[in-house]
Amino acid sequence: xxxxxxxxxxxxxxxxxxxxxxxxxxxxxxxxxxxxxxxxxxxxxxxxxxxxxxxxxxxxxxxxxxxxxxxxxxxxxxxxxxxxxxxxxxxxxxxxxxxxxxxxxxxxxxxxxxxxxxxxxxxxxxxxxxxxxxxxxxxxxxxxxxxxxxxxxxxxxxxxxxxxxxxxxxxxxxxxxxxxxxxxxxxxxxxxxxxxxxxxxxxxxxxxxxxxxxxxxxxxxxxxxxxxxxxxxxxxxxxxxxxxxxxxxxxxxxxxxxxxxxxxxxxxxxxxxxxxxxxxxxxxxxxxxxxxxxxxxxxxxxxxxxxxxxxxxxxxxxxxxxxxxxxxxxxxxxxxxxx
Amino acid sequence: xxxxxxxxxxxxxxxxxxxxxxxxxxxxxxxxxxxxxxxxxxxxxxxxxxxxxxxxxxxxxxxxxxxxxxxxxxxxxxxxxxxxxxxxxxxxxxxxxxxxxxxxxxxxxxxxxxxxxxxxxxxxxxxxxxxxxxxxxxxxxxxxxxxxxxxxxxxxxxxxxxxxxxxxxxxxxxxxxxxxxxxxxxxxxxxxxxxxxxxxxxxxxxxxxxxxxxxxxxxxxxxxxxxxxxxxxxxxxxxxxxxxxxxxxxx
Numbered sequence: 001x002x003x004x005x006x007x008x009x010x011x012x013x014x015x016x017x018x019x020x021x022x023x024x025x026x027x028x029x030x031x032x033x034x035x036x037x038x039x040x041x042x043x044x045x046x047x048x049x050x051x052x053x054x055x056x057x058x059x060x061x062x063x064x065x066x067x068x069x070x071x072x073x074x075x076x077x078x079x080x081x082x083x084x085x086x087x088x089x090x091x092x093x094x095x096x097x098x099x100x101x102x103x104x105x106x107x108x109x110x111x112x113x114x115x116x117x118x119x120x121x122x123x124x125x126x127x128x129x130x131x132x133x134x135x136x137x138x139x140x141x142x143x144x145x146x147x148x149x150x151x152x153x154x155x156x157x158x159x160x161x162x163x164x165x166x167x168x169x170x171x172x173x174x175x176x177x178x179x180x181x182x183x184x185x186x187x188x189x190x191x192x193x194x195x196x197x198x199x200x201x202x203x204x205x206x207x208x209x210x211x212x213x214x215x216x217x218x219x220x221x222x223x224x225x226x227x228x229x230x231x232x233x234x235x236x237x238x239x240x241x242x243x244x245x246x247x248x249x250x251x252x253x254x255x256x257x258x259x260x261x262x263x264x265x266x267x268x269x270x271x272x273x274x275x276x277x278x279x280x281x282x283x284x285x286x287x288x289x290x291x292x293x294x295x296x297x298x299x300x301x302x303x304x305x306x307x308x309x310x311x312x313x314x315x316x317x318x319x320x321x322x323x324x325x326x327x328x329x330x331x332x333x334x335x336x337x338x339x
Numbered sequence: 340x341x342x343x344x345x346x347x348x349x350x351x352x353x354x355x356x357x358x359x360x361x362x363x364x365x366x367x368x369x370x371x372x373x374x375x376x377x378x379x380x381x382x383x384x385x386x387x388x389x390x391x392x393x394x395x396x397x398x399x400x401x402x403x404x405x406x407x408x409x410x411x412x413x414x415x416x417x418x419x420x421x422x423x424x425x426x427x428x429x430x431x432x433x434x435x436x437x438x439x440x441x442x443x444x445x446x447x448x449x450x451x452x453x454x455x456x457x458x459x460x461x462x463x464x465x466x467x468x469x470x471x472x473x474x475x476x477x478x479x480x481x482x483x484x485x486x487x488x489x490x491x492x493x494x495x496x497x498x499x500x501x502x503x504x505x506x507x508x509x510x511x512x513x514x515x516x517x518x519x520x521x522x523x524x525x526x527x528x529x530x531x532x533x534x535x536x537x538x539x540x541x542x543x544x545x546x547x548x549x550x551x552x553x554x555x556x557x558x559x560x561x562x563x564x565x566x567x568x569x570x571x572x573x574x575x576x577x578x579x580x581x582x583x584x585x586x587x588x589x590x
Contacts, residue, residue, distance in 0.1 A: 212444040
């Protein structure tokens with residue numbers, strides 16, 4: 001062990017060196033570059049952005065606050081159906097629909113969170129799973145509202161009254177990217193805040209936090225709702241950009257995929273969600289082309305390799321590359337090393 | 340002392356099934372008190388602390404803190420009212436730096452811990468004060484070290500720094516020097532001697548040297564009941580105490 005404080009996540013984010021600002025720009029530059037080069041893959045790009053947002057929401061709840069959950073699909077689906085129903089019955093404005101779906105999901109999560117967040121570990125895991133399954137079955141049965149197995153198809157107005165959703169998915173992609181950016185800034189700021197630090201504390205030692213006077217349960221309900229709101233936004237985006245919502249948005253598979261993406265990318269670094277989701281979708285796409293039946297095998301192998309050999313997911317590699325690059329740059333430009 | 344005690348416990352009872360772990364315990368801690376709670380293993384010392392802090396619910400009895408009843412109040416609500424404790428078993432945030440461990444506690448005390456977006460100045464203040472708190476217990480030089488990298492003695496000191504940063508009126512020290520090598524425990528004793536005189540302190544400790552040096556009154560707990568209480572000199576002479584607790588070592 002070295003004497004250097006070994007705390008990559010929060011400290012690295014908080015330190016605002018010029019190099020780090022550059023690093024922050026990388027994912028967004030890649031996303032913009034993708035927009036100009038993707039061609040027919042743009043809708044795949046949109047679904048990656050949606051999954052990034054879902055994984056990011058999971059990072060807040062699972063990564064930072066340590067809420068063991070397999071139920072985020074419930075919020076993803078809740079947001080998706082919320083956006084669809086709002087568009088069908090109230091107003092087709094996408095931004096308005098997104099906000100309403102997000103808020104509704106937050107309320108739903110606050111209510112269910114209050115019920116289950118006094119539990120921990122496997123009990124909590126099972127309860128999140130149970131809520132997810134109940135919601136799925138409820139949506140399946142409520143055929144008149146949700147369309148059941150057939151799902152719902154709906155129309156979307158132009159974004160901000162200006163940009164119509166086009167056949168090539170250009171508007172959809174940029175719309176999703178803008179929403180992701182807003183949520184990312186919120187999350188990035190939040191994890192450094194005293195609120196975020198208290199979540200770090202709750203994950204590591206609830207007895208300690210109670211002993212310093214933290215209302216642990218309330219704080220967990222708060223982050224659970226915020227995280228769910230984000231997942232709801234992701235679901236709403238997914239519905240709006242495809243103008244369709246189906247039962248699969250509520251399926252357990254979505255929760256599982258989000259967890260896999262998070263673990264692949266690395267927890268508690270926010271950008272882990274970007275890396276994990278992108279790699280997952282791309283690998284899935286390529287592997288499915290090579291063999292449509294065994295693509296899961298490749299994903300599974302990737303996950304095993306990550307968990308066994310990479311302590312901090314793929315972001316762990318990025319950290320090492322980043323440190324190396326920084327040292328090299330410093331040597332070249334003769335910058336004084338950071339304290 | 341005529342003023343009302345800061346912490347006042349009356350008739351506190353707790354049973355685990357047929358086992359009585361607290362039998363009608365009375366205790367008063369006036370301002371600046373230095374009371375030692377001793378007793379053999381299983382006497383119910385830690386249970387008593389857990390009853391005071393609200394981790395356990397008493398079957399009967401009442402607790403008043405600063406003249407106000409805190410019965411039925413959850414632990415996290417008792418803390419802002421001035422009741423702080425240290426833990427016998429380590430509960431520190433091992434992945435955080437020593438500084439952050441204290442700063443997080445200060446943020447909680449100052450009600451900054453709900454802040455999500457505008458927090459730069461407030462957090463800086465928390466960190467500045469945290470630095471001062473670490474200096475008070477003499478570990479400011481390791482402020483940026485991860486807690487998991489600190490030697491055990493410094494972890495215990497950090498524990499005390501966190502409790503002090505909550506600005507308590509009553510401080511419960513649950514075996515502050517337990518498990519610390521004797522070379523380092525001297526430092527802990529010095530810190531204990533320097534604790535602010537206004538705080539009422541209840542110390543639970545196995546090490547008789549610590550208790551007899553530190554406490555001005557000692558309460559002896561046996562099987563959940565108060566056997567006797569008195570000054571260290573009285574307790575040392577008491578034959579009952581020798582019989583149940585000090586045993587051979589006191590001879």
